[in-house]
Every structure is written in structure tokens, then in C-alpha cells.
Amino acid sequence: MTKIRSRKHSVNRYLATVAAVALPAMPLIAHAQAAEEKTLKEVTVTATVDKYKREVTNPKNTQPLLDTPQTISVIGRELIEEQGAVSLVEALRNTPGITLQMGENGNSSTGDTFQMRGFSMQNSLYQDGIRDVGAITRDTFNVEQIEIAKGPAGSDAGRGASAGFINTVTKLPQLGTLYSGTAAVTTEEGYRLTADGNVQLSDTIAFRLNAMVQDLPAVDRDQVENTGHGIAPSIAFGLGTRSRFYVFAQHVKADNVPDGGIPAIGYEGFVYVAPATNPPSSAVVDAINSAPRVSNSNYYGSRNDFEKTEANMLTGKFEYDLGENTFLTSIVRYGKNSQRRDQTGTVGISYGGATAPAWNTNRDTWTVSRSRQGTNNENEVFVAQTNLTTSFMTGSIQHDLAAGIELSKEDFRTDTLRVVTGTSTTAANLYNPSVNDTFAPLEHSGAFNEGETTTAALYAFDTIKFNDQWMVNLSARVESYDIEANGAVRSTATSHPTLPVDTLVVSPEISADGTLFSWKIGGVYKPVPNASIYAAVANSKTPPGSLNGQLNAGATNINNPNLDPQETLNYEIGTKWDLFEARLGLTAAFYRSENENEIVVDIDPSLTGVIAEQIGKRVVEGIELSAVGKITDKWSITAGIQTMNTEYEEGSGTGTTANGAGVRWSPELTGTVWTTYADLIPGLTIGGGARYTSEQIRSTTPGTNFAVTTLPEIPAYWVWDGMASYDLTDKVTVQLNVYNLFDEDYLSTLNNGGSRIMIGTPRYAKLTASMKF
Numbered sequence: 153m154t155k156i157r158s159r160k161h162s163v164n165r166y167l168a169t170v171a172a173v174a175l176p177a178m179p180l181i182a183h184a185q186a187a188e189e190k191t192l193k194e195v196t197v198t199a200t201v202d203k204y205k206r207e208v209t210n211p212k213n214t215q216p217l218l219d220t221p222q223t224i225s226v227i228g229r230e231l232i233e234e235q236g237a238v239s240l241v242e243a244l245r246n247t248p249g250i251t252l253q254m255g256e257n258g259n260s261s262t263g264d265t266f267q268m269r270g271f272s273m274q275n276s277l278y279q280d281g282i283r284d285v286g287a288i289t290r291d292t293f294n295v296e297q298i299e300i301a302k303g304p305a306g307s308d309a310g311r312g313a314s315a316g317f318i319n320t321v322t323k324l325p326q327l328g329t330l331y332s333g334t335a336a337v338t339t340e341e342g343y344r345l346t347a348d349g350n351v352q353l354s355d356t357i358a359f360r361l362n363a364m365v366q367d368l369p370a371v372d373r374d375q376v377e378n379t380g381h382g383i384a385p386s387i388a389f390g391l392g393t394r395s396r397f398y399v400f401a402q403h404v405k406a407d408n409v410p411d412g413g414i415p416a417i418g419y420e421g422f423v424y425v426a427p428a429t430n431p432p433s434s435a436v437v438d439a440i441n442s443a444p445r446v447s448n449s450n451y452y453g454s455r456n457d458f459e460k461t462e463a464n465m466l467t468g469k470f471e472y473d474l475g476e477n478t479f480l481t482s483i484v485r486y487g488k489n490s491q492r493r494d495q496t497g498t499v500g501i502s503y504g505g506a507t508a509p510a511w512n513t514n515r516d517t518w519t520v521s522r523s524r525q526g527t528n529n530e531n532e533v534f535v536a537q538t539n540l541t542t543s544f545m546t547g548s549i550q551h552d553l554a555a556g557i558e559l560s561k562e563d564f565r566t567d568t569l570r571v572v573t574g575t576s577t578t579a580a581n582l583y584n585p586s587v588n589d590t591f592a593p594l595e596h597s598g599a600f601n602e603g604e605t606t607t608a609a610l611y612a613f614d615t616i617k618f619n620d621q622w623m624v625n626l627s628a629r630v631e632s633y634d635i636e637a638n639g640a641v642r643s644t645a646t647s648h649p650t651l652p653v654d655t656l657v658v659s660p661e662i663s664a665d666g667t668l669f670s671w672k673i674g675g676v677y678k679p680v681p682n683a684s685i686y687a688a689v690a691n692s693k694t695p696p697g698s699l700n701g702q703l704n705a706g707a708t709n710i711n712n713p714n715l716d717p718q719e720t721l722n723y724e725i726g727t728k729w730d731l732f733e734a735r736l737g738l739t740a741a742f743y744r745s746e747n748e749n750e751i752v753v754d755i756d757p758s759l760t761g762v763i764a765e766q767i768g769k770r771v772v773e774g775i776e777l778s779a780v781g782k783i784t785d786k787w788s789i790t791a792g793i794q795t796m797n798t799e800y801e802e803g804s805g806t807g808t809t810a811n812g813a814g815v816r817w818s819p820e821l822t823g824t825v826w827t828t829y830a831d832l833i834p835g836l837t838i839g840g841g842a843r844y845t846s847e848q849i850r851s852t853t854p855g856t857n858f859a860v861t862t863l864p865e866i867p868a869y870w871v872w873d874g875m876a877s878y879d880l881t882d883k884v885t886v887q888l889n890v891y892n893l894f895d896e897d898y899l900s901t902l903n904n905g906g907s908r909i910m911i912g913t914p915r916y917a918k919l920t921a922s923m924k925f
Contacts, residue, residue: 202788203230203788204230204780204790205736205780205782207226208224208226208299209299210319211281211479212281212308212554212613214541214552214554214614215552215615215623217728217737218682218730218737219615219728221686221687221688221726222303222690223743223776224300224301224302225246225300225302225778225780226299226300227297227298227300229296231246231790231826232292232298234828234839234875234877234887235826236336238291238293238366238368239292240277240290240292240298241289244266244300245843246790246826247300248776248794248822248824249776249794250267250273250822251267251819251845251848252265252900252901267817268302268316269316269743269774270772270796271315271720271747275312275698276305276312276313276315276316276317277318278317278319278320279320279321279322279465280320280322280469280483281319281537282467282533283533283560283562284320284487284533285489285531285562285564286463286489286491286529286531288463290320291380293346293362293364293384294322294362294364295320295321295322295323297320298320298321300316300318301317302316302743303724303743304691304692304721304722305317305690305692306670306691306692307628307671307690308627308672310668311668311692311693311695311717312694314692314694314718314745315720322384322386322400323360324360324386324400325350325358325360325386325391325398326360326388327358327391328358330349330925331348331349331925332925333345333346333922335921336918336919337918338368338369338371338916338917338918339916340368340369340370340371340372341369342367343368344364344367344368345364345365346362347361348360348361349361349362356390356393357389358388359386359387359388360388362382363382363384366378366381371913373449374450374451375451375453375455376409376410376411376451379406379408380404381404382402382403382404383402384401394473396472397468397471398467398468398470400466401464401466403464403465404461404462404463405460405461405462406460406461406462407458408460409458410457410458410493411451412452412497412498412908413908413910414450414908414909414910415452415498415909416906416908417440418444418445421863421865421867422441423864424440424441425437432511436511446582448911450585451587452496452498452520452522452580453495453496453497453522453587454496454589457495458493459491459495461490462490463489464487465485466487468483468484468485470483477543478541478543480541482537482538482539483536483537483538484537485533485534487534488530489530491528491529491530492527493527494524494525494526495525497522498520498521498580500520501519501520501582502518502519502520502521518581519579519580520585521579522577522579524591524592524594526569526594528566528596529564529565529567531564531565532563533560533562533563535559535560537556537557538556538557540553540554540555540556541553541554549616550616551615551616553613553615554613554614556611556612557609557610558609558611559608560606562604563602563603563701564603564604564605564701564702565601565602565603566601567600568596568601569595569596570595572593576590576592577589577590577592597642598640598656599640599641600639602639602701603697604636605634605635605697606633608632609632610629611628611630613625620678620681621677622675622677624674624675626671626672626673629669630668630669631667631670632665633665633666633695635701635713636662636701637661637662637701638659638662639658640656640659641656641657642655642657643655643657662704662713664695664703668693671691672689673688674686674687674688674689674690675688682729682731682734683730684727685727686724686728688723689722689723690721691719692719693717693718693720694718695717696711696713710750715766716749717749721745721746721748722744722746723743723745724743725741725742726741726742727740736780736783736789737778737779737780738778740775740777741775743772744773746770746801747769748769749768750768750769750770770798770801771799771800772796772818773797774794774795774797776792776793776795778790778792779791786829786830787827787829787830788827788828788829789825789827790826790827791825791826792823792825793821793823794822795821796819796820797820798818817848818848819845820846820847821845822845823844824843827841828875835880837876838874838875838876839876840875842870842871842872844870845869846868847868848902849865850863850866850902850904850906862907863899863902863907864906865902866899866900867898867899869896869912871896872893872894873889874890883923883925887921888917888919888920889917890915890916890917891913892913893915894915895915896912897914898912899911899912
């Protein structure tokens, strides 16, 4: 049974003694440098000494970021630690253009569910260049850096990379014996401990162990909390030699209480319009529209709600230097993720009773209908990837080439849960919900969906250098895919009128297969050695069933195997400059993405039936600016701003409606900045930053009247954070982070119907003691 804990405390009893919590008995580790340095002729793939300005580790990137014709951001472990970011989503706040999403029907926004440049990123997450499947929340305890490549990246990542991809880099062993760790406590009486130990076992062998344990209650949210642990052992052979072999594993387990959010009544922009049938009186309508907000801490779920996730991964990686300019990398991985969630969500507000005539103005009697939902998901992936990187000359022209092969097999299964027949869930009092009400139990219904996706891909990347000023970047990927899916449902009187209600009906197997060709062409001009001006065009394809191997024979479903793949074309023009002896990098780019073959459903009343056409075309365009590195030896900064204009050029107009999921939740302006100043006085570093997100509309259906909706949008908001750290000794540092410094009251996420919201995290603090030796 889940323990009950109130989150209305404002003072943590541990804060007074945190300096004594430095994990002296644990073998802890100092963090390794990003990736082992590898040098080609005039080409270096390595981390820089600057804590913010880093290079990517992907061997497909044959050039430094300065000469790569694409918008790419890198978030290093130093920035993650300064901000105290514990999840991938928190770390990604350092790049503009990413927005969170909230599940429908009461489901919380669990897992890494977000959009980048208006496209879902659920199928575009990678770890060490390998697709990372599963709707889980990814922790940062074993992350060396995060690489964000924006714009269609079909040749880089394969199917579904419409807006780019995000790659996390695992911490691996290095030569040397180093230990470090952290102990953190929060004003919500939460804690998090991390340990990182690297031991050199011989001249060429090293072992590394990362570990984490945490109990982090949600800020100002009764009952909601995140608990879990993780462990990541790794061993390396042949370090410092021409051939190196790594074996590394990761196990992360979480036992959380999910958050279904709170009703939107009373929030800025909330509007209620009376129904045409059995409408309430004008006095009741006025009472509803003038009703106060519910408490941000209200929890509308059951004391027995839970979310259990487990993620396991085993990887083997082999590196071999064939010569001065040629090296081989081969990686094999097996991963398995599972999630089981039982949750209660709010559905709708009943103003005085179960039937419309019971309307009244007594707010004490208003209730919230609740529904019980459950999911049981399991994902498996096996991937083998081999890459060869080399540099050679053809006459006076230099080629930096990366080519490889990738084989993968992904399996997905979702078992449907339902309320036990004959049971029900008590409606909650709107302003005073109770976890002790009656909640219907859940059971497996027998219904399920499962799928299997196998792929085989060949790719090549070639940077052709004509001279010191001009180069061309070419890449191509040919990918063959095969998707097989089946499932079972429970019949209803409507879906299967000839069968008894609740009969388990097994669906016939559905399959889809094909071959995708993706490409990228970029040109770079270097007016001076420390700058580049570039233009690039690339594509990406998303066939039906790309998301979790799910196929659907419905005529209006984008996963219908008879449909053509969606194709995204991306155009980008930009410039990159390294200033102050390459300490500070500045970038500016204009981008335009065109996504074609989206489903358009014709709702013209003069036509009979539903007509679906694959003619939708969505366009996303804007400007992105960034500054990363050091302004002075002591002053560091990472900042970015992005504009995003999203619209349908085809498929939206009178008599038609386009699927607006990609347009809504797409703010026109996002920005982020984080800066620190070291040694203000000896040993003291201060820093802080801000995030801005403009309005995000929730509906793009033509003709939508926002006046009759609940909440039409997420209002714009600013959030400011602050940090200060002090070196008590050369081995022990204490750091204070204060989040949402000005206690901004803002809406973080909104469900599709506009009736359920997640309030942004209010002000809280975290105190961390770290040590290394």
C-alpha cells in the first residue's frame, strides 16, 4: 500500500544538517570526460575543456559542430549538475522549442512525452546512438551528455525522425581511479543520493559503477511522489590501445504515485457555456464562471494509485583503430522496459448531482467525476550497429567518410486494464477530495495490442572538402522495415452487434513493410577559420506503425498500413561563429519543415459517410539563435531562443478538418538562458537562468469557437531559477538551488479537452553536498 504523505510543508528538517551528509563511506566517483578522443586528418571528435561548449560523440558527425550544417545542441554533465536536473525532461529545458504533453482521459504526463518543433519525440530518443524505446522517465545519473539534433534526420536516425533526435551518452570507464558522489535534500522532505566510482584495474582495464537512489515528493502536490533507484556497472578492456572493448549495463526501477492533475475551473481563461438541453439558470452559470480555483495541492486519486516502471539494458561496444585515419565501432544492445500503472483521473464537473436538472449554486455540493484507468506495457529491443570512419584523398579533394550497417528488432505489447464489472468509483468533492472514497478495482480485460518491427539499414556520410573554405556534406540511408501487429478487443453492442457483449474478439494480424530512402545535402562556406555559413536540405519518412509498432485498419487512422509514409522536408540556412579564441560559440539559423501525407477527414455535410484523404501538409518554420561557452574566464553562459510558426498549407479549410495534434502545443516563441560566474569570492560560484514559453493553443480545428471551450490555451509564462555553490575544501562542495525564484503561478500542461491542468512547480529549494577524491 502506498504511504500517505502531505506535501504542504514549507521547511525541510534535514536542511540544517545537510553539510554532514557527504556519503563518506561510499566509494564514489568523479565524472569521466565525455568520450575518448579520436583524431582523423584535420577532424577531431572530442569533448572541449569548457563545461558548456562541447562536441558530439556520434561517429556519423565527421566534422566539429562549427562546420556541421545543422542546428545541434549539447548539454554536458556539468550543466546538468549545476541545475540539479534529475530527468531528461528537466535537462532539456536548456534548449528552446521543446514542450510537454499531457495524456487524455485522466492519464498523467508520464514518461518522456514531449514535442520538439511541433513533432512528437516519443520515437526519436536514443542512447549511445541506439533507439531507446518505451514511455518511461529517463534519469540523468548515468548520463555524460545529451545531444539534440534538430530538423528531419532520416539519414542519421532512420524512420520517424521528423523533427530530429535526442541522444544521451552513457558514462563509461576511463584510466585512473576517481570517486565522487552527491547527497541532496529538498524543502519537500525529499532526498536523492548518487555515487560514481571509477577504478583502474590494470594498465588497460578499468571498472566503473554509477548508482542512484531517491525519494522526491512532488512540490505542493499531496500524495504524488517519485521514488526509485538505479545502478549502472561497466568495464573496459584495452584502454589506451588500438582495440578497446566495453561491456556496460543499466538497471533503473521506479515506484511512483502518478499525478492526474486538477480541474481547470477558476483558472485564468476558464469559460463555461450552458448546454442547449436542460440548461442551468443564469445564476448557476454565473456561479460556475466566477467559482474559485481548487487548491493546487488537491489530489483526486486513490491511496492505491501507483506507477511501477523498470528499464534494463545490456551493451557491448568494440572500437578498433585500423590506422591513423580509420577506426571501426561496433555496438550490440539488448534492452527491455516495462510499465504498470493504476490511476484515477478527473473526467468532468457535476454541478449539484448526476443529472442536469440538479444544477445549483451551492459550491459545497459540486463534485468531480472520476475514472479509473490502467496500463501494462512492455517493450524489448535488440540492435546491432557497425560504423567505419575514415579520411582519404581523391586528387586534391579530401573526404571524411562514415558508413555503416544497422539491424534492429523491436517488440511491443500493451495489455488493457478495465474496471471490475459491478464496481464503481465515487465522485470527488470538487474542493475537498478524499483518497479514502470508494474506488473501483482494475483487472486485465484480456484485450491487448502487440507488434514487432524489424529493420535493416545501410548509411553513409561524406564530407567533401574542396579547400579550406568550401565543403559539401552528403548523407544517405536506405532502410527496409517490416511491421507485424495484432490484438484483441472486448465486443460492444455497437462494435460487434452479432456477438454477445463483452466477447473477446481477436483481431487478424496486420502487417506493413517497405523500403525508405532518406538523404541530406549541405554546403558550408568558411569566410574565416572560426566561422561558417551553411545551407542544407534533408528529409525524413514516417511509415504507418512507426510509433510502438501499432497498426490500425481504420480508414482515418494514420497507422493504417495501406497509407503512404509521411514525409518531412527540412530547409535550413545558418551561420556559426567561434569567438574569444573559440571559447564562445554563436549560432543563427532559419529553418522550414514541411510534413506531407497527413490525414484529412472531409466533413462536408453534402457528402455521405466519412472520406479520408492523405493530402494534409503541415509547415513549421522559424529562427533559432544560441550562445554557448565563456564570455570571460569566469563567466559562462548557455542561451537559446526559437520562433515557431506552425500552420496547415493544405488540408484545412471550409468543410475539412486536419489532425491538429502537431500544431497545437506549438508556442510561437520559446527561450532559455543559464549563466554562472565563478570565484566571485574564492570558492563561490553564483548562477541562474530563466525559461520563457509563449501561448500554446490546444485546438486547431477550423471554426473552433474558443468562447465555448473550458481552457483554450496555455498562457505564456516566465520561470526563473537560481544557484550558488561554495567549495568547503578542494574535495567537498555545497550547492543551493532555488527553483521558480519568484514563485510564478503558471499552467504547465493542459489536456486535450481543456478541463484538466497541471500547475507549474511552485518555488522550492534543494541543497546538495558533493564530494570527490
